[in-house]
Amino acid sequence: MSIPYRIYLDEEQIPKKYYNIRADMPEQHDPLLNPTTDQPATLEDLKPVFCDELAKQELDTTTRYFDIPKPVQEFYKMFRPSPLIRAYNLEKALGTPAKIYYKFEGNNTSGSHKLNSAAAQVHYAKEQGLTSLTTETGAGQWGTALSMACAFYNLDLTVYMVRGSAEQKPYRKSVIETFGADIIPSPSNTTAVGRSILKEHPDTGGSLGCAISEAVETAVNTPNCRYVLGSVLNQVLLHQSIIGLESKAAMDSIDEYPDVVIGCAGGGSNLGGLIAPYMQDKLKERSDVRIVAVEPVSCPSLTRGRYVYDFCDTGKITPLARMYTLGSQFMPSADHAGGLRYHGMSPILSKLYHDGYMEAVSVQQTKVFEAAVLFAKHETILPAPESAHAIRTAIDEAMECKKTGEEKTILFGLTGTGYFDMQAYSSYLAGKMTDYIPSDSDLEAGFNQLPNVESIKSSSSTSVHSMT
C-alpha cells in the first residue's frame, strides 16, 4: 500500500465523542482534595471555580465516552480534522529504517492543540450563562486559543500571562488583544496573590503556578465569572482525546499501528490526548505500544519529581492534586519552552506513569533546538519549542532504529508552530542558548515546601476563597 505524505480524514470522520481514559484505568488516581477540609473535592466544592459541566467532567471516572456538543463539532470544522503526516523527508535525512508519523495540531491561529479544549470549555461556559472567564497562559498558545473561542462565543476574557513569556513574545499580546481579551503579565498588582509574590520576588519572570493563582483569585471575586485551565485537569485531557482518536482513525486507514507514541509533556494535555486510544489498547492488553513523555531537563516533574499531594498553583489557593511535582514553589529557569514550565503533571498521567504504563525522558534545550532546526529544514514546518521536545525524542528513537536495523513505527505529536518563538531560535542560532539542569539542592528547595496534607486542615491561613 502506498502511504501518502498527508493522511486527512473527511470532515464527517471528526470524532463525535471524547474518550475518558479513566473509565478503563484499573486504578484511579487519588482524588483532588479540598485544602480547607483535606477531604476529596466534591462537585459543590468545584462549582465556584469551574463551569458546572466541566466540574462534572473533572470528577467523572466511569463515563467512557462523552458526546461532543453539536456547536463544538461545528467549531472543530474550522480547523479539524488535522493531518497525520508521514515524515518521509526527515526519515531520509536521518537514514533510518523507522517510519515516522506526526499528528500536526498547529494549523490554526492559536498555533497549537489548545483550541481543542478552548472550544469545548467556552461552549460550556456560554451554555451556563456565564459572562466572563479568566485564565493563565505560559507560552501564549492557550491564551490565544481561549481568546479565539471567547470572541466566537462572545464572552469576556482576562488572561494572566507568565511575565517572562510576555516579555519574550510581545506579539502574543497583540494577537490576544485582537481577539478582544485583556492580557496582564503575571505576577501583577491586580491580585492579592500577585502583590504578595511580587513583594517576595520583585524581579521574578513568573511561572504558570503564579499565573493560575491570579486567574483563580480574579474569577472567584468577579460575578458570573469562572476560571478555565488549558492543561493538567482531567477535563482537558478528555477534550484533547480528539487528537488521539483522529490519529488512530487515520493510522487504521493505512493499516499502521505505532510501536511507540511520543509527546511533550507540560501539564500533560496533548500527551494525554494523543495517547488516549493507544493507552486504552494497552490497558486492555490489546497492544504493548510504548508511550513516552518528554520534558525539559530544566523542569523535570516526571523524571525527578515526587509523587505526592501538592497545590496546582504557587499561591496555594487551588485544590490539591496527587501528581508528580517539583513543588508548587519551584521557580523554573527561564527555559524557552514556556509551555513546559509547570511544576506538576496531570494526575491521570502521573498515575499511569507511576503504575508503569508510560515512560518519561528529559531533554536539554540546545538538543531540542538542534532537532527543531533539522525538522524545519526537512519537513518545512517551524515547530514550537514545546513540540520540538517530542521531535528530539522521535529522532533519537529513529536513530536507535538505524543502529539496530529495526523498522519501528513511531508516532509523535507536533503540537504547534513556533512563529512567536523567534527570540529563542535566534538565541540558538547565535550559539547563545545554554542548558540549565537544576541541582539536587535546587529541587530540594521545592520539595521542602510541599504541603503536609494533614496540617492543611488546621491552617486556615492558606485556605481558599476559591473553595468556598
Ligand SMILES: Cc1ncc(COP(=O)(O)O)c(C=O)c1O
Ligand atoms: C505548542 C505547545 N505544546 C505543548 C504544550 C504543553 O502543554 P500540555 O502538556 O498541556 O500539552 C504547550 C503549552 O503551552 C504548547 O503551547
